[in-house]
Amino acid sequence: MAELRFDERVAVITGAGRGLGRAYALLLAARGAKVVVNDPGASLKGDGVDSGPAQEVVREIASAGGRAVASTASVATPEGGKAIIQSALDHYGRLDILIHNAGIVRRAPLKQMSYEDFETVLDVHLRGAFHVLRPAFPVMCEAGYGRIVLTSSVSGLYGNHNVANYAVAKTGMIGLCNVAALEGAAEGVKCNIIAPGAVTRMAEGLDTSAYPPMGPELVAPVVGWLAHESCSITGEMLVSMAGRVAKAYVAETPGLYRPSWTIEQVAEHIQAIGDIEGAWALPAVPSGQADHIRRSFEMARRGGSTR
Numbered sequence: 001m002a003e004l005r006f007d008e009r010v011a012v013i014t015g016a017g018r019g020l021g022r023a024y025a026l027l028l029a030a031r032g033a034k035v036v037v038n039d040p041g042a043s044l045k046g047d048g049v050d051s052g053p054a055q056e057v058v059r060e061i062a063s064a065g066g067r068a069v070a071s072t073a074s075v076a077t078p079e080g081g082k083a084i085i086q087s088a089l090d091h092y093g094r095l096d097i098l099i100h101n102a103g104i105v106r107r108a109p110l111k112q113m114s115y116e117d118f119e120t121v122l123d124v125h126l127r128g129a130f131h132v133l134r135p136a137f138p139v140m141c142e143a144g145y146g147r148i149v150l151t152s153s154v155s156g157l158y159g160n161h162n163v164a165n166y167a168v169a170k171t172g173m174i175g176l177c178n179v180a181a182l183e184g185a186a187e188g189v190k191c192n193i194i195a196p197g198a199v200t201r202m203a204e205g206l207d208t209s210a211y212p213p214m215g216p217e218l219v220a221p222v223v224g225w226l227a228h229e230s231c232s233i234t235g236e237m238l239v240s241m242a243g244r245v246a247k248a249y250v251a252e253t254p255g256l257y258r259p260s261w262t263i264e265q266v267a268e269h270i271q272a273i274g275d276i277e278g279a280w281a282l283p284a285v286p287s288g289q290a291d292h293i294r295r296s297f298e299m300a301r302r303g304g305s306t307r
């Protein structure tokens, strides 16, 4: 296959000063993209400002012969999101790719999690996604082209201890992605999710000595493909961890139809309700929600199984 390149494409990557975002920025720039390296240089918990990380990545890209500009605005506010997108338009006159990757972590058990820690994490991850997507989406639709990658996590798919804020944000990303994929479908705009796993500073405090190789550079090609013109999917989720690349998706069991239910009948039939044989996997695009409703109604009309 010929090398997949990004010549003439302009990419905004949030949280690109370190870790995974940096790897995405270096890869896209090496393949010809002009990159807005967004990063306010926050601490792992989201405090402080340091223009160093974004500027350093821009220097790395420039010294390898690529083109990039630093943006130190925060995704956590509508104004910051707007400024990040405007930076692409001001410097390069267009916007083809948006990778929302910025992230922070504030761990606490659910019993103790403060409202401040809950809101601050949502501000960067989930509201941050909206703050950049909202100004970017009309620009992409107007141009009839766009590639959007939002960042979820296995914590969003499966949950984890001490991360109620983070898990909520990462699951919320899936809802946002589905809608962007649906509304962008007729406009040449695709939106997908990456659920990455890599040893970065987010692994601080974990013993990673027995982990297999899992640097950010193992994830970057997956995001690179999702950001490329040839990306053939939308409204989907790819997982990439320690060299394994897979698709995650939502599924539901065919379930059981009865014209009426009692609590006791739910109890009696819970195994059949949960039987995964013939499970439904209904992609968001083109019509997951409508397919769900149609199939459910069909079952009611037939008085039973649609298997």
Ligand code: NAD
Binding pocket: 014, 015, 016, 017, 018, 019, 020, 021, 038, 039, 040, 041, 042, 043, 044, 046, 053, 073, 074, 075, 076, 101, 102, 103, 104, 124, 151, 152, 153, 154, 195, 196, 197, 198, 199, 200, 201, 202, 203
């Ligand atoms: P990282 O801490 O190395 O990088 C995150 C970057 O986001 C930092 O450079 C930080 O300054 C930046 N950032 C923080 N607040 C910001 C803000 N308000 N605006 C813009 N940028 C901001 O972490 P990472 O591991 O590279 O994580 C990247 C993304 O991948 C995050 O969304 C994270 O939740 C997600 N993720 C990572 C893993 C993993 O295994 N590393 C697993 C699942 C999901």
